[in-house]
Amino acid sequence: MRQYLSFLIILLSSSAQSQKTENLVQYVNPIIGTERMGHTFPGATVPFGMVQLSPDTDTIPYENDGHYNPDVYKYCAGYQYDDKTIVGFSHTHFSGTGHSDLGDFLIMPTVGKLQLNPGTADNPESGFRSRYSHKTEVSEADYYKVKLDDYNIVAELTTTARVGFHLYTFPKTDSAHIILDLMSGIYNYPDKNVWTFIRIVNDSLITGYRETSGWARTRTLYFAMQFSKPFIEYGSKDFGKREPYRGFWGKFDQRKNFPALAGRQLRMYFNFKTNEGEKIKVKFALSPVSQENALNNMHAEAPGWNFGKIKEKGQKQWNKELNKIVIDADKEEKINFYTAMYHAFINPTIYMDENGYYKGLDQNIHKAKGFTNYTTFSLWDTYRALHPLFNIIQPKRNGDMIKSMLAHYDQSVMHMLPIWSNSANENWCMTGYHAVAVIADAVAKGNTPFNANKALDACVTTAHHRSYDGIGLYEDMGYIPVDKNGTGTSTTLEYAYDDWAIAQMAKKLNRMDIYKEFMKRSGNYKNVFDPSVGFMRARFSDGSFKKDFDPLSTSGQGFIEGNSWNYSLFVPQDPASLIQLMGGKKKFTHYLDTLFTMHLPDKFFAETEDITRDGIIGGYVHGNEPSHHIAYLYNWTDEPWKTQETVRMILKNQYHTGPAGLGGNDDTGQMSAWYIFSTIGFYPVAPGSDVYQIGSPAVNAATLHLENGKTFYIEAKNQGGNNVYIQKIELNGKPLNRLYITHSEIMNGGKLVFYMSSKHA
């Protein structure tokens, strides 16, 4: 009877939900992660938007001598919560990365004396930047508002996919300025700006483009900028080196009211007179293809001047996406959860104009036929949980993302799938060839709107690229010797996993030669395991292991962004065999227990890139991705309840609702995707398989509204802070006597009920 009633309630609530979209935007707090290590941005974007318009509190350049400035790292997303000044609002940002680029087309409204340099944080009067206070700051999904205290200007931002919409409320003044800084950029080292071209089309429209050579080596971004009110006058200053020859351009004073500008380092200003409270609006559209397309994007997405309508439309889009998982939880949990959903739906980003054209990796213009082209693929991070999450709640987009990766492959003169690609560029960041895992995962889950056999060929070609990052050595020796490649040990582990993913895909496509070849390769992790110490260990070309082994050290030990303690567990494709290798379940459990409870020496933090104490639990590094599956490995031991308590402990420890709420870089949504999966009770330990390991649901209930029209309902009875252990599970009313569920069980719709307890089974 109780069951019957709850079933009825589910039916009712489920049908209610399908009729009405809940206002979940209210729980999104983009400020989360903007302090310290999260590297998120507080500004405005629609889901997966090309324009991500956000305040930059600093855009620290590299040192003039070209050396790395450690402060650069803080400003990956342009904004640090502790800062007291805003330099301006720029239109492109990565979310949660540990390295950066972008920050294009910074706009700043000012009043009074015109200043064309940003000034310093210590002395904001020295430039156009302004003090601001968090008290006046409003940060919502697709909406940002702040008062620029030095100018008494209220700035509001919203966006469409390809258009940034600025609304500036000015005081009464005869000297209002809107500055367009075409020099500013994130990770803005000397000579990053390659060229800028500007046309002042009329008294309220500007078009142009900027080319940069940054993390994306050859990147061009076109724009169209429309003011709601004609400017009275305008001008520019070229901060670049004087061009030695300018010929008859000397006929003109290009600094003032001159409509044809070009150069390497330009800043522009537009002057207005304003009444008290007068609103000047700016629409700023981007295109990867042309000025014309930027203008078309503007006309298509943001006709008219109704800021509120654009904001409303953007938040409606967000509500639609956020409603894909509706949870029953307390408010704090909802804030964490929907902010995680928000962060998970920022990257990859649309990289295509309204008319379907985009710039490819080959720097040719292509038309995306039958798909939306995406970029910003931080695949070393996102293959783990973000793309698997998309296979459940964004399958169409994930299909388009894979089509975008296959287009990248087709355009790649190196004949490789993307490693870390952005804006028609490959930056080769990090290791492995994890695009194959994303593709294999989609194949395993039957989400293949792309040509799966062609995709498999691309995976195989990529994995056979012998000149790439030790692949030749890996193929010849079964591991990558660290005398040849400094991070060869972790790369060997990553390739082995990727190879397994290729094998799974091949099996499903009945291409058994490939299956056999890559299954064999997938066992290569064994070749860097040293049984004498029980750890993965750097190995030399002569077969010997590196002598001065330190499993805690992250430097010089053959691993990238991690140590042997963590990387030794990186065999997600076959934990059972790993456990054998490591001496059986008991020893393995002890290993995990030790990892989660050990005390790390200070030395560890000094030498380790991208990791601080924030992201660490014992020796377990949640702030960096290679460990993300580790908590779920207890499921292969005799003590799976430890997965349950550990997952809950990580959720509690690593995710908070404050500005410093993220324990590490959000990594374009991977950290958030881990959170989402773990919160609803399961996690994809090995993308490329169709199973999810059961963890411990941290909500009372969660309804997954699937694109196929079905609903998967998760209930965690008796769940609570102490009630983290699973007593039993029922799937569609029948006991589920295993620690995983399959993808089809979710996609078929149904009901998964956890019975929680404060005591483990």
Place this chain on the structure above:
Amino acid sequence: MRQYLSFLIILLSSSAQSQKTENLVQYVNPIIGTERMGHTFPGATVPFGMVQLSPDTDTIPYENDGHYNPDVYKYCAGYQYDDKTIVGFSHTHFSGTGHSDLGDFLIMPTVGKLQLNPGTADNPESGFRSRYSHKTEVSEADYYKVKLDDYNIVAELTTTARVGFHLYTFPKTDSAHIILDLMSGIYNYPDKNVWTFIRIVNDSLITGYRETSGWARTRTLYFAMQFSKPFIEYGSKDFGKREPYRGFWGKFDQRKNFPALAGRQLRMYFNFKTNEGEKIKVKFALSPVSQENALNNMHAEAPGWNFGKIKEKGQKQWNKELNKIVIDADKEEKINFYTAMYHAFINPTIYMDENGYYKGLDQNIHKAKGFTNYTTFSLWDTYRALHPLFNIIQPKRNGDMIKSMLAHYDQSVMHMLPIWSNSANENWCMTGYHAVAVIADAVAKGNTPFNANKALDACVTTAHHRSYDGIGLYEDMGYIPVDKNGTGTSTTLEYAYDDWAIAQMAKKLNRMDIYKEFMKRSGNYKNVFDPSVGFMRARFSDGSFKKDFDPLSTSGQGFIEGNSWNYSLFVPQDPASLIQLMGGKKKFTHYLDTLFTMHLPDKFFAETEDITRDGIIGGYVHGNEPSHHIAYLYNWTDEPWKTQETVRMILKNQYHTGPAGLGGNDDTGQMSAWYIFSTIGFYPVAPGSDVYQIGSPAVNAATLHLENGKTFYIEAKNQGGNNVYIQKIELNGKPLNRLYITHSEIMNGGKLVFYMSSKHA
């Protein structure tokens, strides 16, 4: 009876000519003008070709501190006949300009030790350049051949409109190299190279692009390079500053066999093994739009590897164009004449892909609808005689050129017709707005495949651009004061002429308000005439004339590239009124006589840009354009026979068949067009009218094969070195009792017979 016979002969020869094209290519010698001041190039091009592939004997850069290096001027076309070494063969050149750009994509074949810098002329072993000798050099229309002595390589070049075709005959060697220098360029000052992007598509195909900021401020040129034989290996060197951040590109050794290159200063090499006499061919296609279009251009225009066929096709094209005027003259005259025809048909250049797309001034991609888009408009030079010549023998192309100028206008954010435009850029070189004269001339002559009323609007808008080069002052004061604009006096004269041209066009289109306005403006030349000295003279804002007047000086006197002696005659629109102003016919005749016979002080040459003794006769400067109409001004005096002898004297004095045969820069064909007109007996003193002033034909006969299918036959009976005076003229058998003929008299076909004598009438 004699008349009847000669008529028959004409009919026969004329019909014979229409059946068979004479081999006139044999008379073309592209070497003419390559020594000293001509600034022509000896390499290969088809008529008006986008690719103009030619050896560069040096590409002297600006000084490192950005200062002008005077040697730069010598290398406007990349080649100086006196030089002993060739650096390589590049694909774009201006013909006869006094300033430059281009020199894109220099290719050099070498053997032996690989060198990736060009080395010096004094020490060619220090780099990849090679010694050569004029003995092995063959220079024809669309064909160039030379032996590179240091390498024992024979290089041959030919082209299609958009493809350069290289044929290199190697000795036997294991170390043959073909160098692709992506740094090299003409007028190559520091930072001129903006960006280079390269893809090595496979073992014999490379595509990419290069952006430069030179005379053309924002220029991108795409290419596709195909080898006839796979290279064994390849590599590159980046001579640019080290990029401070290159991220994970450090995974790769980009110097060798790495297919994805980008940077600011790159040179590449491709290695081969060759047998004795083995030929390696290279096809190098350009596009202003994309790599894809470059490849399409190659496939469309130059399929296969038959060098001889491409050359044959190119020379056939030349013969077709050269046959538009078939002259009867001695061989020396034919060499001068057909080389002038050749030089007249090099610029403007096609700037459009096979598929009709091109890059516009707005840096957007446009499709040329119903016309061929051209660029390289050196209008201050070419409005005078080159475009008028085109109205007779290239009317279709001239219509397309005007359509290209109108497209430029449509794309101009300044709403101006071109001044000096190249490669989707305006460089603002020189003075006036002479595009209006080109358009007005076409309208006057009824050659208007364009919308003439819309074109008139563009002319009027351009002429009303008050912020441009003194136009506002000119409109307000009737002249441009030299205290506001250093060359305001000559610019006043040029505007006045251009305004007259606009007025003529307006009259023909029955837009009488515009006619009246611009006729009034066309009298402004009077405002800079000082009757007290009888010269045009610099004038200040307060109305007074500049005190220290020196009519010989070209510096600080208000004139550009000329002195008052020459510029005082610049009223081509109304010589009769000028004569009045200057005191009547007698005084005026004396003025002209003096000009042609005076002795210039050395000071004149020291201070005068772009003029040497080569281009001077007395004080008459033929080497610079503002004087080109002067010899014909005697026609308005009582001694028109002086036009006849003076024209002949100039023809004899200023045009020769040797490498130093041109007395000044050919100026994209203007000097050659003057020669062609004058040689066949008439000249367009005032483009924008439909009349040609009669001079003195220097050939026995000339047959103009018109595009309308008609033939205009010119005969100069008894013509010879001393017989330069006209006794009488008959047009179609009837006496012509005037000193001009009209455009329609030519275009209707017919026969013009001059009866020449050694004594003037």
